[in-house]
Amino acid sequence: MLMKHTKALLFPTGPTTSSLTKTDLSTIFFTAFVVILCTQLVGTLHFIFGPAVLESGDFAANALQISNAGRMKELLGNYSRWHFHHPGPAFFYVYALGELVFFKALHLVNSPHQAHVLAGVILQSFFVALSTCLCALTCDSKRASSSLVLSVIIVLGLTTFGSLSSIWPPHVLFGPFLLLVIAAAAASRGQDSGLVALTLASGFCVHGHIAQAALVIPVAAYGAIGWILSTGGNWRPHVRTLTWLLAIAFVFALPILINAAFVRPSNIQEVIAYLHANQDPRPSFHSALRYILGFWLFDPFPEATADNGATLASAWLPALFLCLSSLAVFFTPLGHRASGYRTIFLSALLALIMSIFWATRITGPLYEFNSFYVYALVAINAFLIMESVAVLLQKYAKPIAPAVFLLAGVIIILSYRPHSAFSSGEAYVLPSPIMPSARGKSALISVTTESWPMTTALALELHREGASVHVNKDWEFMFGKKYSLDVLSLSTISNPIFINPRLGANPAKQSPLGLDAFCIPAMEQKRYVGDHSIGEALRDCSLASFSTTEPSGDFVFSLGHGAALQFKANRGDRMTLQLAPFLGVNVKKQHVEILLSGKSIHSATLKGSASVEAELNCDLCTLEIRTPDAFSPLSAGIGGDGRELGFALQRFSIRPAN
Numbered sequence: 001m002l003m004k005h006t007k008a009l010l011f012p013t014g015p016t017t018s019s020l021t022k023t024d025l026s027t028i029f030f031t032a033f034v035v036i037l038c039t040q041l042v043g044t045l046h047f048i049f050g051p052a053v054l055e056s057g058d059f060a061a062n063a064l065q066i067s068n069a070g071r072m073k074e075l076l077g078n079y080s081r082w083h084f085h086h087p088g089p090a091f092f093y094v095y096a097l098g099e100l101v102f103f104k105a106l107h108l109v110n111s112p113h114q115a116h117v118l119a120g121v122i123l124q125s126f127f128v129a130l131s132t133c134l135c136a137l138t139c140d141s142k143r144a145s146s147s148l149v150l151s152v153i154i155v156l157g158l159t160t161f162g163s164l165s166s167i168w169p170p171h172v173l174f175g176p177f178l179l180l181v182i183a184a185a186a187a188s189r190g191q192d193s194g195l196v197a198l199t200l201a202s203g204f205c206v207h208g209h210i211a212q213a214a215l216v217i218p219v220a221a222y223g224a225i226g227w228i229l230s231t232g233g234n235w236r237p238h239v240r241t242l243t244w245l246l247a248i249a250f251v252f253a254l255p256i257l258i259n260a261a262f263v264r265p266s267n268i269q270e271v272i273a274y275l276h277a278n279q280d281p282r283p284s285f286h287s288a289l290r291y292i293l294g295f296w297l298f299d300p301f302p303e304a305t306a307d308n309g310a311t312l313a314s315a316w317l318p319a320l321f322l323c324l325s326s327l328a329v330f331f332t333p334l335g336h337r338a339s340g341y342r343t344i345f346l347s348a349l350l351a352l353i354m355s356i357f358w359a360t361r362i363t364g365p366l367y368e369f370n371s372f373y374v375y376a377l378v379a380i381n382a383f384l385i386m387e388s389v390a391v392l393l394q395k396y397a398k399p400i401a402p403a404v405f406l407l408a409g410v411i412i413i414l415s416y417r418p419h420s421a422f423s424s425g426e427a428y429v430l431p432s433p434i435m436p437s438a439r440g441k442s443a444l445i446s447v448t449t450e451s452w453p454m455t456t457a458l459a460l461e462l463h464r465e466g467a468s469v470h471v472n473k474d475w476e477f478m479f480g481k482k483y484s485l486d487v488l489s490l491s492t493i494s495n496p497i498f499i500n501p502r503l504g505a506n507p508a509k510q511s512p513l514g515l516d517a518f519c520i521p522a523m524e525q526k527r528y529v530g531d532h533s534i535g536e537a538l539r540d541c542s543l544a545s546f547s548t549t550e551p552s553g554d555f556v557f558s559l560g561h562g563a564a565l566q567f568k569a570n571r572g573d574r575m576t577l578q579l580a581p582f583l584g585v586n587v588k589k590q591h592v593e594i595l596l597s598g599k600s601i602h603s604a605t606l607k608g609s610a611s612v613e614a615e616l617n618c619d620l621c622t623l624e625i626r627t628p629d630a631f632s633p634l635s636a637g638i639g640g641d642g643r644e645l646g647f648a649l650q651r652f653s654i655r656p657a658n
Contacts, residue, residue: 018140025133028145033129035149035413036164039156040121043418044165048118052111053427054434054513058168059113060456061478064463065089066116068482070096075255076267076480077207078169082278082363083477084270088207088255091172095119111430112464117421120167127175127201128152128164134179134186134194135383139340143405144387150412151382152178155375157416160300163375166422169208170369176204177215178376181351184219185343188226192241198223199245203252205373210271211361212373215354222350226343280363286312288359291366292352293318295374296381303365325381328388333395341384348380428457428513435515437523439466442496444485444546444564447475451501457513458499459483470496472547473560474643487547487562490624491598497522498544498566498622503551519544521567522620528567531576531653543567543652549643557582558646562626565652572657573616577623580609582645584636587629592647595624609650616654625649 020028041048055063061079068074069092077086098119102108109115128149136145156163163171179201186194202220205212231238260266265273283291287306294302294310296318329338329345355374362370393401443462447455452475459469459479469483470493476484490496497520505517515523519541528542537543538551546564548556556563569575581590594602594612601614627646633639 018137020136020140020142024142025137028136028142029129029133032132032145032149033125036128036152037121037125039153039413039416039418040125040164044117044121044421044424047421047424048109048114048121050110050114052430053113053424054111054430054457054461055113055423055427056457056509056513057426057453058456059423059426060453060460062092062167062169063113063116063460064479064483066092066095066099066112067463069093070099075259075263077209079478079480080210082274084210084274085267086169086208086210087213087267088203088252090204090207090252091120091123091167091169094123095167098122113423113427116167117165117423120172121165124164124172124175127179127204130197131175131179131182134182134191134197135344137191137193138182138186138189138344139387141340141387143390144340144383146405146409147386147390148182148379148383150409151379151386153412153416154382155379158298159375159419160298161419161422163372163419163422165419168369168422170372171422173205173208173212173373174376176201176208177212177351177373178379180205180216180219181347181376181380182344184223185340185347187223188230188343188347189340190227190230192227192238194223195227195241196244196248199248203248207252211358214358214361215351218354219347219351222347278363282361282363283359283366285356285360287366288356288362290315291359292356292371292374295368295371296321296378300368303367306366321381321385324388325384328384332388332391341387344380345384348377352377425509426453428454428507428509429511430461431512433465434458434461434513435467436465438462438497442468442470442493444470444493444496444498446498446500446544446546446548447471447479448501448550450503450550451505452478454505454507454513454517455501458518461513468493474547485546486560487558487564487624487626490546490564490622491595496566496622498546498564500538500541500544502541503539524568527569528652528654529656531651533651534565534649537567537652545649548649549645555648555650557648558625558627558630560630560644560646561628562624562630562646563649564625565623565649567621567623567652567654568619569616569621569654570656571617571619574655574657575614575616575621575623576651576653576655577612577625577649578609578651579606579612579625579647579649581606581647582630583607584631584633584638587631587636590627590629590646593626593628595626597622598624606647615657 065074069089074089074092077088079085095116099112099115102118103112103115132145132148135148136142163174179197183194183198183201187198198220202216205216260268290310290312291302291306293315294305299305329341355371359371390405393404445455445459459471463469470485471479471483473484473486500519502517502519507513507517521544533554534556535551535554538545544566547559548563589605589607591605593600596614597618602612625647630644630646632644633641
């Protein structure tokens, strides 16, 4: 008896067939797609179809992965600030396809990033349109599709930026999560199309964020169990559906399986290592609940709200809306359609519960972007309330109900506030190639905490211009193994060009990014002369370094297995490098080997400061400092810095030949 009541509660019974025809559903899909697409293009047309742009920061780092996807070589999702990658590259492959079609083939846009944004808008519009179709099918109502579209428009208009036109990874889960919840409801009612869409949405959600698995599994299980119960054990009529399901699941699983099988350490291993090592405090249930409810308030800074000690009482409005949606589903006279609305409600409720659980596991501040997908639940909440109002109007004010609904829709659409593309404020203007002479050459770019947005932009543009780009090893978590370089491998690079960000340079976004923001000795006419501290020489661009700390003082430390310096000089001049090992309580000495243009000129184990002299036989010289015994202050118990430090590079001088 208990099992029977539980089944009736979780999987409400009702008509499983729909009065909507394929033509009806096609019309609903097309209309919803066009409406959502237009609302997003209104504010982004000038950016997408404007002058060429060069993305920076996260967008540039992700674009390197999109480039890999364009060659069918990307296995990972976007990087995490916790030094692993999110599970899969599904979104990157869509953007790569957009670049191929809109930029390379049709020339509709002037740069790859604009093609990525256009592809992202189309993808999100597709998710919303498919959700709308399944909603109409589940509720057996054309009006339901209109209500869902209007609810999505309301939510998108109230967010502080163009969420569906953003391809920043934390923002792209709105569409697939909306589809996940609606498709789970459709599948639970025995709809084969719902099961296929559920698989598609699950794949994109899991690829998009490591935490999505915790939400996808329960919601997808709800849909799958309901679908299995509806078949009554007769699988034969559903072979085609199951074939599609397995094919879609295989495509999404393939890059994850390849990485797990052939890459060491695999991304899964890095995620597990992070989970074991991470002991940061997590929010209380009270804070997590207030954080999730804050999305109904469209709070763009929930971390500040949490810091100010906001109480649950301050979230009375979200609580009211949730109660209204519950009342709407269970007490509004929905007739034979009630079971469809209730399955959507139950699917969304399960997703909400799991979202609160996820919020209790977040480490660090409770930023809006951590759970941006929750806005999809806000849209579903608004949809249920809107449908309840429409039903009540239909019952008690039938003559004016259509006019009221039409007027409300017009008002909502006309009051929609269009947003510009989210990345438009993070892009440079690109009137021409930045460094065409780098084509076919190797560029070693030093990335610093201060300069990383513009150095990622430069790395991306040089990659697109045909250069082989490498960054220092400690930025591998962002750029990936393909683009990082250990100094021990420097000998494999022929005639590298060292590029450093110029200290204090910060070109304004939406303006050109030029080489004057960087130090590139290989392209300078002046030669290094005199005796200077390393920090001074790096700041005035007489030197360029690779794999060192930032030149904020008189000296810099080599990082990891070593560092390298590049400078121009006259053949026959004499150079002197002064350096000292980084030592700790239990570390009394370090070994160092120094190579000039690939040839060893010094090898010793040092306990203190020393000077190394050599005659220069090069015009553009590369000096390697290899430090096999480097260690981190954290590992030695003398500080919190986790970077491995080798030698302090103190002074560098060049004297003319006698």
